[in-house]
């Protein structure tokens with residue numbers, strides 16, 4: 604449920620008057636998504652997405668929109684902002700920053716094929732290579748965030764889960780953060796954030812966690828979601844999907860030796876990360892926000908699976 608801010612037709616028409624796009628024919632709230640309010644608009648027989656930022660301020664939201672403009676100029680398909688008559692990508696509605704972005708055709712795929720995974724690997728590698736020079740965005744949900752929030756929920760967990768939490772924090776100490784290559788990373792490339800048409804990737808959305816950090820973080824996030832066998836409740840990784848995603852990535856950007864050595868640590872860390880973010884949201888639902896709660900246990904199981912593995916063949 605993601606229409607947090609309800610918008611009337613009059614308010615929308617008023618907002619759109621700054622764009623000269625034509626007549627608003629229809630608009631419809633979008634129920635998917637967790638953080639922002641999204642509407643699908645039909646203006647002059649063209650589709651657009653109207654987003655109201657529920658958490659981000661104007662400056663931060665603008666940063667992310669600039670990134671999508673930058674990526675689309677590098678032939679990395681994504682939703683890009685429309686500028687109003689004064690060249691602004693953000694305008695206010697009901698006191699909140701909001702924007703209009705292009706509509707990406709296609710649908711997300713909850714049952715990706717190895718070919719879909721290969722295309723996701725290619726996309727990430729192209730993004731990492733092309734956006735190294737993009738103005739760095741800091742990562743507000745990195746090492747410090749994990750440490751601080753693990754402490755915050757520690758006493759709320761069982762003894763077993765407290766040990767698991769400690770294991771997660773220990774992993775981040777084993778990683779050679781300063782020696783690993785960095786770039787601008789998506790940091791949330793889950794299956795619901797990529798669209799396909801006839802098995803071809805049409806583009807990627809939701810760059811609102813993007814930041815400048817170690818590239819392996821993106822690989823680990825994508826592998827944990829795209830290559831997990833979600834149908835059997837053991838949450839094992841499908842070797843075929845795993846290989847396809849890695850091959851796609853390495854066609855464009857082969858791993859450095861240290862990246863090969865530390866990929867397993869990142870797979871462990873990022874499954875721990877989403878167990879943690881989801882558990883934090885459960886215990887401390889953000890006030891005033893309408894966050895859709897996701898199941899932390901799925902990522903707890905994936906984390907435990909990765910912890911039981913001692914080496915990875917790449």
Ligand SMILES: Nc1ncnc2c1ncn2[C@@H]1O[C@H](COP(=O)(O)OP(=O)(O)O)[C@@H](O)[C@H]1O
Pocket residue numbers: 605633635636637638639640641652682704705706707708795808809811
């Ligand atoms: N540019 C776009 N083109 C087509 N559909 C989109 C676009 N942006 C968002 N959507 C739709 O809106 C949903 C929620 O968007 P998302 O960015 O994931 O929201 P949130 O930021 O709240 O997580 C997506 O699952 C998709 O169905």
Ligand SMILES: N[C@@H](CCOP(=O)(O)O)C(=O)O
Pocket residue numbers: 636637638791793796809877880881897
């Ligand atoms: N992908 C994350 C949650 C982030 O939510 P999004 O709707 O903004 O992609 C998870 O699955 O926990």
